Amino acid sequence: MGRGKGSKLVYIIIIVLGIVAAGLSISGERRRNNVEKDLRSHKNCDSDAASTGFGVVALLLLLFTQIALMVVTSCLCWGRGQLVSGGCCTCSVILLxxxxxxxxxxxxxxxxxxxASSLHNGGHVHAGxxxxxxxxxxxxxGIFAFLTMIFNVFYYMCYTMTPTKKHVERIDPPANPTIGMTPSA
Structure with missing residues (x-):
């Protein structure tokens, strides 16, 4: 992976799993909405556990996406070497x-x-x-899952654009290169 180029696989994982997690969360709401219209009952507004299942899967996908991104980027703690401070590094930290x-x-x-959906499924109407x-x-x-996906994509993009000390030294050699010898008198 060169400077400024992130792995396409990482981008695909972040985007697809983020959209699926957001979609499942919103599907949980839609499922509750349809069941509530069918039942016309305020005691148990979800007769099956579909919305609860959608929520659990959304939680796991979102968690997997975040863990995978933190493993790939080493959570800015270690990995590619010491990052050079500047615009991209600052942006990476803020986006993180x-x-x-x-x-x-x-x-x-x-x-x-x-x-709460699980409690409602069991017939326990939670007062809260x-x-x-x-x-x-x-x-x-779902909205926050979608925002997480957007922040993760831009964080990974800025992280891959941030130069390391090794990269900067390779591009800009020292002004007075020496071979380590002292001048003779």
Whole structure:
């Protein structure tokens, strides 16, 4: 992988799994919406566990995407060598923070919706979550999953564009190259 060129496989994994995770989260909301219309009951607004299953799969896909990206980029901690400070490195750090913030928001929202949906499936109407609250959490989780995918793509792009110390020394040799000998008197 050269400077500025990320692996196409990593881009494909980030984009496809991010879109699928967001889609599954929104599908969980759509599934709840359709079942609620069919049942016309406020006690149990999801007769099957489809939306709960969609939420669990969305959680796992989002988690796998984040872990895979952090393994590939070494989470900026080690790996390609010491990164040179500058625009791309700063941008990478900022995008990494936004990526993790949106990832944690997506995971929290989808997890809350999945747990509440599971409680509703068992006939336990949780006082804290109505059916509309659960649907809202699924939607919010889907939006944050999509934002996580966008931040991850740009983070990986900036990370691969950031030069390392070795790369800079290879391009810009020192001004006074010496061979390590002292001058004779």
């Amino acid at each position: 923070v936004f990526s993790w913030a949106s990832f944690l928001s997506a995971e929290g929202s989808i997890l809350a919706a999945t747990v 979550f109505s059916c509309s609250d659960i649907k809202f959490e699924f939607i919010r989780g």
